[in-house]
Amino acid sequence: MGTAERREREKIQRQGAILDAAEKVFFEKGFKIATMDDVAEAAELSKGTLYLYFKSKEHLYLGIDLRGTKILREAFAKAVENEPDGLSKSLAVGKAYVQFSIDFPDYFLAMTYRETLDQEAIEALKDDPLVQECYKIEHSALKILVDAIEIGRADGSIRSEVDPLFTALLLWAESNGVILLQRSRGKHFQEEHGLGRSTLLDEFFEFVRRSLTPDKS
Numbered sequence: 130m131g132t133a134e135r136r137e138r139e140k141i142q143r144q145g146a147i148l149d150a151a152e153k154v155f156f157e158k159g160f161k162i163a164t165m166d167d168v169a170e171a172a173e174l175s176k177g178t179l180y181l182y183f184k185s186k187e188h189l190y191l192g193i194d195l196r197g198t199k200i201l202r203e204a205f206a207k208a209v210e211n212e213p214d215g216l217s218k219s220l221a222v223g224k225a226y227v228q229f230s231i232d233f234p235d236y237f238l239a240m241t242y243r244e245t246l247d248q249e250a251i252e253a254l255k256d257d258p259l260v261q262e263c264y265k266i267e268h269s270a271l272k273i274l275v276d277a278i279e280i281g282r283a284d285g286s287i288r289s290e291v292d293p294l295f296t297a298l299l300l301w302a303e304s305n306g307v308i309l310l311q312r313s314r315g316k317h318f319q320e321e322h323g324l325g326r327s328t329l330l331d332e333f334f335e336f337v338r339r340s341l342t343p344d345k346s
Contacts, residue, residue: 144182144259147172148196151189156235160190160242187250188257194243195263197236201229202270209273215281216341220334222274223304227330230308241305271297278341287341300337307333 150172154163165186169179183189208225209218230237254260274297281287311318311329318324 140182144192147174147179147182148189148192151183152193152196152235155190155193155239160186160239165189184254184257185250187246188254188260190239190242190246191251191254191260191263193236193239195259195266197233197240198263198266198270200233200236201226201240202266202273204229205270205273209277214284214286215277215279216286216338218277219274219281219287219300219341220338222277223300223334223337226304227308230312237308241309271301274300281341285343288343291341296341303333303337 147168151168154167154171158167163186165179166176168186168189169176172179183192204225205222208221212218212221251260275293278287278291278293278296282289282291282293307330315329318329
């Protein structure tokens with residue numbers, strides 16, 4: 130192995146160790162409160178050394194976001210494998226997202242925090258290889274749902290007039306909202322309205338099914 134290859138491997142290993150430390154700090158303190166000093170201390174590095182690998186807290190966040198998105202993409206891919214039609218595949222993706230939020234709550238909450246970040250800071254990182262990979266994985270995860278909707282339009286299980294991309298984006302936004310609402314108010318809904326733990330989510334998926342299914346009248 131040449132010197133350049135060894136250095137690149139060592140860089141990747143160090144980045145991974147820093148992200149491990151950053152996850153611990155961000156998940157315990159929250160992204161807003163946690164600082165680069167906290168991460169440097171957890172990684173047992175000087176702050177100057179930390180900045181050699183990650184330009185900002187947003188850069189670190191996107192590294193963590195990438196980890197979560199890779200897990201989510203694989204969950205989506207597996208969810209659609211054995212479903213018989215496009216509608217079933219689309220619903221399976223949504224249910225996989227809910228399961229992801231249960232199995233990996235820290236990653237889910239970190240990913241939903243994305244829209245609150247300094248967008249100028251995010252834009253400044255757009256040419257960074259790690260950030261480009263993050264965007265690439267996000268796109269491929271979304272494309273699984275877009276493809277499922279397109280399959281549904283072709284096989285007749287989903288209304289032909291829906292736009293696959295817009296519909297996928299709307300379903301993503303709606304799923305986020307329902308999951309967060311269930312997380313924050315689920316106990317209240319159960320105590321005050323007698324709704325079971327999964328009632329809201331079950332009704333949401335039934336709503337989506339009715340919205341996408343062609344009118345047979």
